[in-house]
Each structure stands twice: as structure tokens, then as C-alpha cells.
Amino acid sequence: MHGYDPQKIVRGIINATLDVFSTMIGLEATPEPHYEEAASSGAVDGVVALIGLAGNWTGGGMVHCDAGLARTLYARLLMTDCPGGDGVNEEVLDAVAEIANMIVGNVKNEVERDLGPLGMGIPSVVFGRNFTTRHAGSTWIVVPFACEGEHLLVKICLIKPAHSAGVTADAAGRVKRLAAV
């Protein structure tokens, strides 16, 4: 399905997530066995941060956790207390978006070595209950991380667009179209 070694993406997700957690959050995150998920996530609760990827390959990255872990991540990242109550405010959403930005960005840096340059979008973040995320066209590679008794899911989807199937680059990096009419 991928046209690209999924194990490399799994390794990239694990390395990037552990790097972000150890360097900036100061919490232990333990990777669990990865799996693949269909284009639709099914109904979920919590906080989801999404970032688009584009280039010769296209897709996106996603970080998903429940509200409690989102509040913990915010507090550890900012070295501050959680905001009052059980809610998720704008600052918590911003923190989760930035954590997603760092994780997905570092996975991107890793896979660019094989896939060529990829552009990365600005994170979008959603908080709610019983909502579904959907990405047309492919499956997601999902790596769960156990953290503070909860789970953080890091998901990456990368597909080669059909319009680039007949395009390659020569040794000098110039793009050539293979199909002759």
C-alpha cells in the first residue's frame, strides 16, 4: 500500500517522539506495537493535531491523546501548572499542536532522505468528543506510546500521488516526465 518501507516510518516516529519527550517534555513515553488504520479513524475523543505533508509524496501526520494527557503535556512543556478545571483551553491546544509539529517535522526530516524534499503545513488542532478524522486515499501507520498511564497516538500517512507516478528526476535533479505520448 505504501510504496515505501513502513518500518522506516515506524522507526522515524519512535525516534522523533522519544526525542521530543526526553528533550522538551521530560516524561517517559514507551512505544507499543504499531498497527495500520484505515482512512477513517472511527469515533474518537480528545485532542487531535493534524499537519499536512506535500511534495513528491503527500499525506500528513497526526498526534492524538485524551484531554488529561494533553493537559499534562502542556504543563510539562511549559513547566507550569495545568489550567484550572478539567477543560482544554487554547494554550493546551497550542502546546499539543507544537508537540505534533516537532514530532511530525522530525519524521519528515528522516524520510526526506529517501523520498526527497517535503513541505510541511501549519498544525490544525481539534478538541471534542465522538468525532471522526478521515484522510482520503490511504492508510495510516500508527505508533501508540504509553505515557503517564494514558496513550498518545502518533500517525503518519504518506502516499505517492498518481500525477507523480510518471515523473522522475535525472542525476542532476531535473524533473523528467517518463510517459511519452
Added chain:
Amino acid sequence: MLDVLIVDDSAAIRKILQRVLRQADLALGQIYEAGDGVQALQAMESRHVDLVFCDINMPNMDGLQLLGHIKGAEKWRKVPVIMVTTEGGESKVMAAAKLGAAGYVRKPFSAEQFRQTLESILAA
């Protein structure tokens, strides 16, 4: 006293950088914040800035565009700009260097890594 401008669309990163800068052994003056390149240029028009920390992926005007504006303006040309970004691809690093970035700090970073990079850049 160093007046600093932090440019990042993430309020969390702006707060972290503020904290790390205040903990560093620097003669800090004012710390200003901007959420994108457009806001950063507006801030620089109205305030004195000695040093800029700048993300790359931002809405409205990205960090490389902002760097180009700063280095292209006579009045700001000598202001050091340090890129602080997730973008680690060679093309982005080379583009920043070519445009005149004084340094490049990759996210995630520890406070210690950041301080060391900052000290080496300021010493130079």
C-alpha cells in the same frame, strides 16, 4: 542590554524561549514576541531589536521570507537572526545560511543546547 524579538506561531515555544533566555547569563533588555513574519516586521519598525529568534513554518510570512526582508533592509542588515525550527532538511538549512542566518537551532532542543548555541553565536 540585548533587546530580543521571538517570532513563532506557537505561543508555547515563545514562552519556552523567553524562559531559556531569562535563565541564560545574558544582559537582556526587552523581549518582544510576534506570531508570524508580518507581525515581526511591524514590531521591528516600531522598536529597537538587537537579536531575532525565528521559526520557519509560519502563516502569512514564513521565517525564510522574514529573514530575506531583514537582511535586505539597510537598517536591519546587521541584526543577527537565529532560526529555531523543526525544519532540518538540507535545503532549508542551506537557504537560511544563504540568506544570512547567524545560526540554526533544531527543535526539539534542551535549554542547555540552546544556551550553548546562543553563546557561541554571540561570541562570534
